[in-house]
Every structure is written in C-alpha cells, then in structure tokens.
Amino acid sequence: MTTYAEILPQLLKTLTPYAKKMGQLKESTDLVSELGLDSLQVMQVLLKIEDQFDISIPLNNLPNIRTVKDLGQEIEMLLKA
Amino acid sequence: MSLFEKFSSIQQARQEILQSGVNPFHLTIEKIISPTEAVINGHTTILVGTNNYLGLTFHPDSIQASQEALAQEGTGTTGSRMANGSFSSHNDLERAIADFYGMPHAIVFSTGYQANLGVLSALAGPGDTILMDGDSHASIYDGCRLGGAEVLRFKHNDVTDLDKKLRRLGDRSRRTLIIVEGIYSMLGDRAPLKEIVDIKQQYEATLVVDEAHSLGVLGNRGRGLAEEAGVEQGVDCIVGTFSKSLGSTGGFGVSSHPEFEFIRYTSRPYIFTASPCPSVVASTKVALRIIRETPQLRQQLWKNAKILYDGLEHIGYTLGAEVGPVIAAMIPSKEQALAMWQGLLEQGIYVNLMIPPATPNGESLLRCSVSAAHTPQQLETIIQSFANVYSQINEHAASVST
Numbered sequence: 001m002t003t004y005a006e007i008l009p010q011l012l013k014t015l016t017p018y019a020k021k022m023g024q025l026k027e028s029t030d031l032v033s034e035l036g037l038d039s040l041q042v043m044q045v046l047l048k049i050e051d052q053f054d055i056s057i058p059l060n061n062l063p064n065i066r067t068v069k070d071l072g073q074e075i076e077m078l079l080k081a
Numbered sequence: 082m083s084l085f086e087k088f089s090s091i092q093q094a095r096q097e098i099l100q101s102g103v104n105p106f107h108l109t110i111e112k113i114i115s116p117t118e119a120v121i122n123g124h125t126t127i128l129v130g131t132n133n134y135l136g137l138t139f140h141p142d143s144i145q146a147s148q149e150a151l152a153q154e155g156t157g158t159t160g161s162r163m164a165n166g167s168f169s170s171h172n173d174l175e176r177a178i179a180d181f182y183g184m185p186h187a188i189v190f191s192t193g194y195q196a197n198l199g200v201l202s203a204l205a206g207p208g209d210t211i212l213m214d215g216d217s218h219a220s221i222y223d224g225c226r227l228g229g230a231e232v233l234r235f236k237h238n239d240v241t242d243l244d245k246k247l248r249r250l251g252d253r254s255r256r257t258l259i260i261v262e263g264i265y266s267m268l269g270d271r272a273p274l275k276e277i278v279d280i281k282q283q284y285e286a287t288l289v290v291d292e293a294h295s296l297g298v299l300g301n302r303g304r305g306l307a308e309e310a311g312v313e314q315g316v317d318c319i320v321g322t323f324s325k326s327l328g329s330t331g332g333f334g335v336s337s338h339p340e341f342e343f344i345r346y347t348s349r350p351y352i353f354t355a356s357p358c359p360s361v362v363a364s365t366k367v368a369l370r371i372i373r374e375t376p377q378l379r380q381q382l383w384k385n386a387k388i389l390y391d392g393l394e395h396i397g398y399t400l401g402a403e404v405g406p407v408i409a410a411m412i413p414s415k416e417q418a419l420a421m422w423q424g425l426l427e428q429g430i431y432v433n434l435m436i437p438p439a440t441p442n443g444e445s446l447l448r449c450s451v452s453a454a455h456t457p458q459q460l461e462t463i464i465q466s467f468a469n470v471y472s473q474i475n476e477h478a479a480s481v482s483t
Contacts, residue, residue, distance in 0.1 A: 038437075038438065038443075039438050040437070040438065040442065040443045043215070043234075047236060047242075054249065055249065056233045056246050056249050056250075057233075058231045058232055058233055059225075059226075059232040059233070059234060060226075060231055060232055
C-alpha cells in the first residue's frame, strides 16, 4: 500500500520542472495560481502522473485539486481504490 | 469579489487582442449571398469557415420544402415533444435518418449540441464511466458532465492510452462508454476507428461516434467515418448534427440497440426543450435525400479539398492533418495568426481564427472548411490570399530580426 508520505517526494520530483518561476515547491503550493500552470499544462502533468502511478484521474475530481497536497491525496485515494 | 469580477481576466485577454487592431469577436455577416459568399465589413467575402461542406444552405429543393412547411405548419412548435406531442414531420425525419444509416432507431434533437448532451447524459450516469478523447468538442465534455458518470480522458487518438485506461478499470470496463469523433473539428484529423472498435469489443465497452463533421463527407453513402472504416456494426450509437453538411440546425442520435428508444424518457435535453421548427425539419429531410442521391457533391468536396490543401502546402503552410474538408494552417504565434486572419479578411476571405485556450496543444490556427460549392476561381483567390499574408508575415518577421 503506497502512502501519501511515499507519494509526496515522487510527486514533487515530477512537478519540479514546472516550477521554474518560483522557489521551493511545498505541499501548500497552488498548482494554478502559484505554479502558474495553464489548462494545457495541467493536463500534461496529469497524464504524466497517471502513467507514473498507473492510475486514471477522473475529470470530476479536478475541481477539488488545488494544491500539491490535494493532488497527492487524490493519488493515494486512487491507489487504494 | 462580486460574481461579475471573475470576468476581469477574460476582459483583459480580450483587450489585449483588440489592442492589436484585430476584432475577431464580433464579426457580422451583413448579407449572406450564397453558401460561399457574404458581405462582411461592406465587402463581398468568400466564406471558407462555415462548415457548409456540401453547400446545401441555398439548395432550391430545401428552400421550397422549408417554405411549404412554414406555410402549412407554422413558425414554431412552441413546446417539447414529450409535453406537446410530436409533429408528423419529426417522426418522418427520424425514420429518414434511421433509414439512411440502416439502423432501426433514431432520435432528433433541437441542436447538435443537445444531441451530445442528450445521448451521452442518458447513456452514462452515476456508477458508470466515460472514456473520452482529450480533443473532444465542448458538447461532449458537457454531455459527459451532465449525466453524472465518472469521466476519464485518453490522449487524443492514442489507442494505447485508451487500452491502458480500460485495463485499469477492470470489470468496470463493461459499464464504460467510449466517445470519439469521426473528424475532429479543429485540425481535421480522424479517429483511428477500426483500432478503437477492436479495443471496445475486447473490453465489452460501449462506443459512441460523433460524426458531426464526417456526415455527408466520408463513406460511400456519406454516413461518415464508421462507414468508411467498415466498422458500423461495432459502433453502438452515432450522433451528429444537421448544421454542417445538411445546411440547417438540429442534431440526432441513431442506434441499433432496441433500448435506444428509451433515451427519450430519460434525456433532459430532449424532454425539456422546444422541438425543432417544421421549416428546419423539412429542409433537413430534403438535404438528407440530396446527400443520398447526389454522391457527386461529395466527390466535388474532396476535389476542392485537395486543391486547397495542395495550394496551402505549396505556399509553405504547415497543415494540421491529411487532406480533408477541414484544413487547419498552423501558425507559429497567436499574434501572427491574428494579423494573418485580419489580412485575409481585408482581402475578402473569411476563415476561422482559432487561438489558445480553445485549441489542441495550444496551437494557433487559421481553420478552413471547404465546400463542394466553392468554384475553381474562388479556390484560386483563397490560395492567392493565403500566399499574400504568408509573404507579408515573413517579410515582417525578417525585418524585425535584422
């Protein structure tokens, strides 16, 4: 069973290339307003994460994912399902 | 923040475009002359962005049928079919569509947008899953959302990704609806339908194909991509629109499943809206007959598409897909696309300007939709105008870089 604590470092590594405009990525970093991802980049990131963790992230859940932590928790939930 | 303040970012983006001296937002067709000509900004303009693939909007038979229906059945139906009853002409049109596709069940909707909303939301609800192509039209996105199913996207035209996502679903794949388009409206590329049907059958899923841009365009009888690919038996439902090659407005769903009829009782976009106007129904039915009886129109469309495609490619444009009725010239930047769109309009050519975020992969596009009604002279003028704006932009780019 993969836990959030195990997911977080992998997630931060995946997101780091998108964080050129800002400093250190944190759990509280807002994916859109702070990381500055546009809708296209969000989709690219999600596809990458889906392959990385072998999950499919439903579009229905996206409105609830705002921060790195939200995304990590979503991945944890999908891996448990 | 008030509810209206959220529009400020849109206002700012709009303002930035207007400052470039181009206003693509409020284009007015002052007078429509023919399927391929209109007066815009006081000038006669060739239309190459209206999806009028077979040029049927002014067909005398369609106009006559529409006028007769208007006189005999009135200007509107003033209510929904469920509450107010169907006109005989609605039922006739449904039989004509079912007959055209060789399938027993057809349902007509008031618009193509509503056809996707109505069919998709009725087929897949809570507890079901939808797998949609990432480049799908907004009506597909909205239809998926309306039903309450879990919605997943697969990479555009990527059957490997589709397969992967179906595998992850396990047993749920049997309660999964896959939705793809025959021809994608932005770039004009087609779904790899044969492979998709194979995967759908492997996982026992359900497949809907939106033939909005391929009806009347692909296949020996003009039924669309499923016909051309020889996989109609593997497609559970086809949705489409009357507002492109049929030259009117409205939409439909058609299927061989006997349960398809029950969509009428569960589909809110069917139940809670006014039914199509008699004049629209009449012209659509005639246009469907014309498609069946006049394959020469389709042949002419493809001949014209090849001329325009080759012409643009010869100039040096990078085009979005293979030859087809949708030809998208990919422009390196949004600013160049705006300038070129305006340049074309000033030369009397109207195409669709497509800029991010409405486009796949953030591309900026000058999108052409070819018509069987374009004359050789019009095609020549279109190509020459594209050549002119291409030269102007490249000269400008060269002068800036030196």
